[in-house]
Each structure stands twice: as C-alpha cells, then as structure tokens.
Amino acid sequence: MKRRDFLLSAAAGMAMLGLPPWARGSEHPAVFQLEAREGTANLLPVPAPATPVWQYNRQTPGPVIRIRQGDELQIPFRNGLSQPTSVHWHGLRITNDMDGVPGMTQSAIAPGEEFLYRFRPPDAGTFWYHTHNRSWEQMARGLHGTLIVEEPEPILVDQDMVWVIDDWLIDEAGKIEESSLGNLHDWAHAGRLGNLLTVNGRLRPEYRVRSGERIRLRLINVANSRTMSLRFNGVTPLVIAVDGQPLAPVELPRRELLLASGQRMDLIVDMGMDPGTRSVVEFFAGDQSLTAASLVVDSKQVLRESPLAAPIRLADNPLNRKLDIPGARAVDLRLEGGAMGRQREAQFNGRTLTTRELIEEKKIWALNGTAGLPKAPLFSVKRGQSVVLKMANDNSWPHAMHIHGHHFRNLDNDTGLAGAWRDTLLLEAGEQARMAFVADNPGKWLIHCHMIEHQAGGMVTWFEVV
Ligand SMILES: [Cu+2]
Incomplete structure (x- = not known):
C-alpha cells in the first residue's frame, strides 16, 4: 500500500x-x-x-x-x-x-x-x-x-515553567526535624507546618525571563498541610486551569492566590516589565510576607514590545460535565474533630471510642462520626450517576478535601473561580460546600483531607463506583 x-x-x-x-x-x-x-x-x-x-x-x-x-x-x-x-x-x-x-x-x-x-x-x-x-x-x-x-495542540508560550511549592520543617543542623513526625498536637491542629518554604526545592530561586515573554506557570502545592498564599508583583497573571482542568482565563484578584495542599493552578504571565527589572512573587500572611521566587527580566534582550496575541484558552478535557443535579445521589459529609472541636466520641474499627480513647489511637478526626477508613463505603453508586457531596466543615480548622479518580464542581461560591472543576477543595472552618461530580470511574476511591496529618489522624473515607 x-x-x-x-x-x-x-x-x-x-x-x-x-x-x-x-x-x-x-x-x-x-x-x-x-x-x-x-x-x-x-x-x-x-x-x-x-x-x-x-x-x-x-x-x-x-x-x-x-x-x-x-x-x-x-x-x-x-x-x-x-x-x-x-x-x-x-x-x-x-x-x-x-x-x-x-x-x-x-x-x-x-x-x-x-x-x-x-x-x-x-x-x-x-x-x-x-x-x-x-x-x-x-x-x-x-x-x-x-x-x-x-495538550495535543499546546497554547503558544515562550517558557513552560513548573513551580513545586513545599514547606519543610528542618532543625538547626539543616536536617529534617524528626521528633515532630507523628506529633499528635500537630495532627489535631493545622498539621505539621514547616519553617522553610521552597520553590522547586530551593530557597528564593530566580528565573531568567525576557521582556515581552509569555510564560505558562504551573504551580503545585506539595506541602503536607500548609496552605500557600502567593502574591505577584509587577505582572498580572491570568488563571487558565485549576487542578489540571481548564477554565475561561480570568485575572487573579489583587494578583493574589490561595493554594491548599494538593491543589494546582496554571497561570499565564505576560512579562510586560522593562529590561533589568524583576517581578517578586511573595508568600504572605496578613501583613507579613517573604520572597517565594523572582522572575528576573534580562537587562538587554527584549523579546517583543507588546503581549503575544495568540489565544490562551485551553481546550476542555473529556470530563463528564453533564451533572444531573435533580437526580443526583445526595450524600452528607460532616468534618469533625480536632482541637477545640465539639466531638465527644467516634467510631473506630467498628467500636465507639471516647475522646480519650481516640487520642490513644491517634484518630482525632472523623467524617460522619467515623475515624479512619470504615469497612463499608460511605456510599456506592452505579457508574454514570451524579453525586452531590454536601460537605459541612463542623470543626475549628480549615481542610483541603480531596477526591480520588474524579473531578468535581463546587456548586456554591468558588471564590473568583466560578465553574472550576477541582480535585481538591479548601473549606474554611464552619464553611459548607456542595461538591458535584459524575461518578464515572469504576472502583474504590478515597475521599480525604489533603492536609496529610488530618488524613493520618482519621479524616478519610471512601466510596465505590460499580
Ligand atoms: Cu484537614
């Protein structure tokens, strides 16, 4: 032939x-x-x-x-x-x-x-x-x-950059602080938080860019528990994807973003800054801030005078967005426990344990009254069924709820990013959210807090798609 x-x-x-x-x-x-x-x-x-x-x-x-x-x-x-x-x-x-x-x-x-x-x-x-x-x-x-x-036809950019953002707890000798690994106090509070924030495993790295350059910046929060607040200076990034799923490009409000443990964000940054200048990206908390990384603009080369005209909207993924909300399986999920919580008892391994007994088992968090993985799934649905998980964060701490094998939409207010499809959602203390998805991936899947110490401390369950 x-x-x-x-x-x-x-x-x-x-x-x-x-x-x-x-x-x-x-x-x-x-x-x-x-x-x-x-x-x-x-x-x-x-x-x-x-x-x-x-x-x-x-x-x-x-x-x-x-x-x-x-x-x-x-x-x-x-x-x-x-x-x-x-x-x-x-x-x-x-x-x-x-x-x-x-x-x-x-x-x-x-x-x-x-x-x-x-x-x-x-x-x-x-x-x-x-x-x-x-x-x-x-x-x-x-x-x-x-x-x-x-993507089979990637959007046109000059640099495709990955920033892996981490939070390490190290001692004075520069070693991983080991006595705090497994520390129940941390587990019952905000998790094991570090004292060294790195981007790509380095402290305050600097990246060379040219004036006029278009950068796709992929941010990933790999920290065990710390939620990262980032602020951009001198540039106005556009969000083009959240947790791997594209959305209509939207400006970051105040050039700031919040990335909980496990979450990702793809940004388009057009370097409109003059040669010889730098854009400092900061971690911030309240009025405190420190440098995360810098985009250093080459002092001589100008790549282009005005931003690239090429489109930045990513093609949608083959994700099933056809939610059947009226016909959806509604599942309540109460997030309970932790320090300063109201939890007095919980199921663990099929028995009812008191707070004191739960502490001995290091299971201080629970979902719907059960600490740790239950034998039976939280729910079981047929493949293709829509599910609405009504999450109620009924304790004193934020949580980053992660679902395996599926992406979901937050039917309630998803701050500034309405319509985003996520795999991990940050819920502040006292907050509620309805996570909707089409359960179209057969198997046994975890639902857990991605603040890893909370997961280890019992905030984990599972569902089944048959
Ligand atoms: Cu949590």
Whole structure:
C-alpha cells in the first residue's frame, strides 16, 4: 500500500471509531523509570549543609514526567527505601488499580520490590505524584514529583515553567526535624507546618525571563498541610486551569492566590516589565510576607514590545460535565474533630471510642462520626450517576478535601473561580460546600483531607463506583 493510501485508510478507521485524534495516542507507550531512595538536597544555599531527604530519581522535587494526552505511560517503579511505599497519581482520572492506595487498590510495595504503574491519562494538564503510604512521614521527607500531560495542540508560550511549592520543617543542623513526625498536637491542629518554604526545592530561586515573554506557570502545592498564599508583583497573571482542568482565563484578584495542599493552578504571565527589572512573587500572611521566587527580566534582550496575541484558552478535557443535579445521589459529609472541636466520641474499627480513647489511637478526626477508613463505603453508586457531596466543615480548622479518580464542581461560591472543576477543595472552618461530580470511574476511591496529618489522624473515607 502506498503511504498516502495507508494514511487515508487509517483516517477512515479513526472516523469510524468516532474518536478524537488525540485519543488514539502514539502506538508506543512512554516508559519512565522511577525509583524512591534516600539522598540529599541543597534546600538551603551552599555553604549550608545538604539536607538528608527521600527522593524520586535522586531529585528534589522528583522529576517532571511529561507525556502527550492520549499516550500510555508505563512507570516501572522500584522502592529503594527502608519502608513500604506506593505512588499515587494525584488528579489523574485513571483506572482504579493504578491509583496507588495501599490496602485498597494495591499492596504497599515492600523495600527492594518493584511495581509497574501503567495508565493512559484522559486529561491534559498539571498533575503530580506522591507517596500514599505513611504520607505524613514520606511526603514530609520529600517524596513527590510533577506529572504534566501536554495538550495535543499546546497554547503558544515562550517558557513552560513548573513551580513545586513545599514547606519543610528542618532543625538547626539543616536536617529534617524528626521528633515532630507523628506529633499528635500537630495532627489535631493545622498539621505539621514547616519553617522553610521552597520553590522547586530551593530557597528564593530566580528565573531568567525576557521582556515581552509569555510564560505558562504551573504551580503545585506539595506541602503536607500548609496552605500557600502567593502574591505577584509587577505582572498580572491570568488563571487558565485549576487542578489540571481548564477554565475561561480570568485575572487573579489583587494578583493574589490561595493554594491548599494538593491543589494546582496554571497561570499565564505576560512579562510586560522593562529590561533589568524583576517581578517578586511573595508568600504572605496578613501583613507579613517573604520572597517565594523572582522572575528576573534580562537587562538587554527584549523579546517583543507588546503581549503575544495568540489565544490562551485551553481546550476542555473529556470530563463528564453533564451533572444531573435533580437526580443526583445526595450524600452528607460532616468534618469533625480536632482541637477545640465539639466531638465527644467516634467510631473506630467498628467500636465507639471516647475522646480519650481516640487520642490513644491517634484518630482525632472523623467524617460522619467515623475515624479512619470504615469497612463499608460511605456510599456506592452505579457508574454514570451524579453525586452531590454536601460537605459541612463542623470543626475549628480549615481542610483541603480531596477526591480520588474524579473531578468535581463546587456548586456554591468558588471564590473568583466560578465553574472550576477541582480535585481538591479548601473549606474554611464552619464553611459548607456542595461538591458535584459524575461518578464515572469504576472502583474504590478515597475521599480525604489533603492536609496529610488530618488524613493520618482519621479524616478519610471512601466510596465505590460499580
Ligand atoms: Cu484537614
């Protein structure tokens, strides 16, 4: 067959299948070897000593894995640690057996053992991966990385930048502070908060840009528990995606954003600033602030005088947005417990425990009166059913509620980002929200607080799609 004929028949075949062009993907899977092991990272600038950390592929943060939408990704993973571990692919709507939850979707991977992760991510966007075993320790030690699924026709930018934002608790010797790992006081409050904020594993990094340049900036909060407030100076970023799902480009109010643990945001930054200047991006809390990172504008080169005219709206992902709200399965979810809460008892492992007994078990958080994973799912629905989770944050702390395997819409006020589809939602103390999604991914999926100490302390449950 001549090449042209072959192409024609291949195109005809595709048309018959009714698949969009990207859905075919490439014939060959992308293979990416991943290994977890101990190493060191220069979190503090030299000459400060390097910090012993846990890493993927000897990097802090872990490597950026990039594939094309529709391609199959194979990750032969090896556990080179002294503890069992697993890898969870945060925000990816992949098959349940690849979700990386020990005891639910796979067994924990023992030291020295291997596990082959393989999946075909349906959505383009900014995602990440991290350990899902003893996460309160393993994530604090650094086990996380970025996974980018590229659009088949990416929007035109001059630089595609990833900022992995982390919060480390280190001691005076530059080592991970270990006595606080597992500290129940932290677990019952805001989680184990750090004393060193890094971007891409470095303190106050500087990135070279040129005047007129368009940057796609992918922000990922990988901190165990800290919610990051970021402020941009000198530039006016537009949000183009949240948690990997595109939305109509919208300006950041006051050039500020809030990113809870687990959340991502894709921004477009047009560097309208003059050569030789710099845009400082700050962490802030109240009237306090410190530098997160800087965009340093080259003093000589001007790339273009006015912003690029190319469109920045991302194509929608194949996410089922057809919510049937009147016919939806309504599920109430009360977030309870923690310090200064009203919880007096909760179910744990099938027994009713008092506050004192719960403290002994280190289960100080509960969902609907149950601390830790219950035997039976919170709810079970048929594939394709719409679900409305009515969350009530009935305690004294904020929580970042994360759902595995699905993206949801907040039917209530999603500050400044109405219509965003998320996998993680920040709920302030006392706040309520209705999270709506189409349960179209079969399997057993977790719902938990992504402030990892809260999850470890009992704020976790699961649902089933059959
Ligand atoms: Cu929480």
